[in-house]
Structure formats: C-alpha cells, structure tokens
Amino acid sequence: MQEKYKPIGFMDSGVGGLSVMKEAIKALPQENLIHFGDSKNAPYGIKTDEEIKKLTFSAVEFLIKKQCKAIVIACNTATSVAINDLREIYKEVPIIGIEPAVKPAVELNEDGKIIVMATPVTLKKEKFNHLLEMYGSDREIIxxxxxxxxxxxERGVLEGEELDNYLLSKFKPYLNDKISAVVLGCTHYPFAKKAIKKIVGDAKIIDGSYGTVKQLKNILMRRDELNDSNSKGTIEIFNSLNSNDILELCNMLLSAEVE
Known part of the structure; x- marks a missing residue:
C-alpha cells in the first residue's frame, strides 16, 4: 500500500481524543482514521510519569501495527509526559502532540483572567510551564x-445536574471576576463545552484541536502523504475496554455537536 493511503492514528487515555479526530474529519475528509482509546486505564492525569509512558507506548505500538503513516497523541497528559521519548523511538513516523491553547487565548488580547482547565499532570509539567513563559507572562492565568x-x-455525562454541580464547584471562586478565556487543556473537556459555556457566559472557550490538526496536515503535505482519493475516508474505533457500551459512547461522541 502506498504511504499516502495508509491511515492516521489517534490515541488518548480514553474517549477524549475523539474531539481531535472530529476536527481531522472536517479538515481531512479523505483520510482513513483510527482511534485507540485506553478507557480501561483512564484517567492518565492522576498517574505517575512512568505509568503514563508505559501506557502511551503501548497505545502507539497498537497504532504502529495498524500501519499508521502518522500518529496524533490526542491527549495533553500523554503529550506532556511522553512525546519526546516517542519521537526518539519512532523516528520514521511523524508523532504529533497536543498542548493547551494558551497562545490563542493570550492573543485574543481581551481583559480578564485566562483559566486553564487541565489534569494535574499537564499543569505541573515543564512543557506547560514553558508555554506560560512564552505567552502568558503579562497575563493573569489561573x-x-x-x-x-x-x-x-468517560461515563457519558455530557449534561445534567451532576456535571453542572461539578463545574460550578470548580469555577465558584472566579464567578465574580472578569474571565476573558477558558482554555480546555484536556481533549475530553470539549465534550462538556455546552455546560462550561453556561457558567462562563461570554468568555471564549478554546481548545488545541484545530492547531494540532493544522500541524498534522502541514506535516503530511511536506511529506507528500496527503490522501488524494476522491472518496470519503474510513473511521475505525478501538478501545481497551472493548465493550459495547464504550463503543456506543464513542459513536455518540463522534456524532455529537461540539460547539
């Protein structure tokens, strides 16, 4: 099989990477896409670096065996912990990571706090702190x-009282403050965007999916590996839980509107 017709792989700690794959479906409709979610071991954001690396390498190896021409680490936590080691090992395959969209939030140049929602691991990593040094030194970032x-x-709770109460408990200290933007620093979070929007009102809600897929497309163009088929690409979904419930949730999330 020619390289350009091989699939693009996406991995995540669970179902969150589907939010990135949805962006790829829009931008690269001819491409064949494979998503591997490790819901059996979710969430990664509370595990040790050693555990995260081991699980991430296992997921990437699964996608390598599927002959993926490029692999997107559609998980902020896995990117922050494992991306450099992955690129060192898999030198022949482009490995694209995702990071919190701090730069676009700062470039809005609007008054108010920037709130970065993410997992504890992502927020404490050097990669994230470097982002703050580059783009957020003169802004109040929470x-x-x-x-x-x-x-x-992961349980399919995308709306309702349980989700609303959780988000209110998180945002409560800032509800009387001016918020310019909320950065979704985890690929799961876009699926809760409607609920977040109800709380933060006019604040912009930004995630890293668009930038990640733009980078993916540019890399494939440079390598002359964009799929030039006239037909729509295929989509395959795999999950470490391998249950009907999780696969139904994946299909539901793929069809759900993410505003």
Missing part, C-alpha cells in the same frame, strides 16, 4: 485542575 471531569465524560 490553573484549574479538573481530573474528575475526565471520569464524567
């Missing part, structure tokens, strides 16, 4: 660790 939000999304 760290808001939300590990339980991953678990809610």
């Amino acid at each position: 760290f808001l660790p939300c590990p339980e939000l991953v678990e809610l999304i």
Whole structure:
C-alpha cells in the first residue's frame, strides 16, 4: 500500500481524543482514521510519569501495527509526559502532540483572567510551564485542575445536574471576576463545552484541536502523504475496554455537536 493511503492514528487515555479526530474529519475528509482509546486505564492525569509512558507506548505500538503513516497523541497528559521519548523511538513516523491553547487565548488580547482547565499532570509539567513563559507572562492565568471531569465524560455525562454541580464547584471562586478565556487543556473537556459555556457566559472557550490538526496536515503535505482519493475516508474505533457500551459512547461522541 502506498504511504499516502495508509491511515492516521489517534490515541488518548480514553474517549477524549475523539474531539481531535472530529476536527481531522472536517479538515481531512479523505483520510482513513483510527482511534485507540485506553478507557480501561483512564484517567492518565492522576498517574505517575512512568505509568503514563508505559501506557502511551503501548497505545502507539497498537497504532504502529495498524500501519499508521502518522500518529496524533490526542491527549495533553500523554503529550506532556511522553512525546519526546516517542519521537526518539519512532523516528520514521511523524508523532504529533497536543498542548493547551494558551497562545490563542493570550492573543485574543481581551481583559480578564485566562483559566486553564487541565489534569494535574499537564499543569505541573515543564512543557506547560514553558508555554506560560512564552505567552502568558503579562497575563493573569489561573490553573484549574479538573481530573474528575475526565471520569464524567468517560461515563457519558455530557449534561445534567451532576456535571453542572461539578463545574460550578470548580469555577465558584472566579464567578465574580472578569474571565476573558477558558482554555480546555484536556481533549475530553470539549465534550462538556455546552455546560462550561453556561457558567462562563461570554468568555471564549478554546481548545488545541484545530492547531494540532493544522500541524498534522502541514506535516503530511511536506511529506507528500496527503490522501488524494476522491472518496470519503474510513473511521475505525478501538478501545481497551472493548465493550459495547464504550463503543456506543464513542459513536455518540463522534456524532455529537461540539460547539
């Protein structure tokens, strides 16, 4: 098989990477896409670096065996912990990571706090701190660790009282402040965007999916590996839980509107 017709792989600690794959479906409709979610071991954001690396390498190896021409680490936690080691080992395959969209939030140049929602691991890593040094030194940026939000999304809780109460408890200290933007620093979080929007009102809600897929497309263009087929690409979903419930949730999330 020619390289350009091989699939693109996406991995995540669970179902969150589907939010990135949805962006790829829009931008690269001819590409064949494979998503591997490790819901059996979710969330990654409360594990040790050693555990995260081991699980991430296992997921990437699964996608390598599927002959993926490029692999997207559609998980902020896995990117922050394992991306450099992955690129060192898999030198022949482009490995694209995702990071919290701090730069676009700062470039809005609007008054108010920037709140970065992410897992505890993402917020404490050197990669994230480097982002802050580059783009956020003169802005008030609030760290808001939300590990339980991953678990809610993994259970398919996208709306309702349980989700609303959790988010209110997190945002309560800032509800009387001016908030310019909320950065979704975990790929699960876009599936809760409607609920977040109800709380933060006019604040912009930003995630890293668009930038990640743009980078993926540019890399494939440079390598002359964009799929030039006239037909729509295929989509395959795999999950470490391998249950009907999780696969139904994946299909539901793929079809759900993410505003």
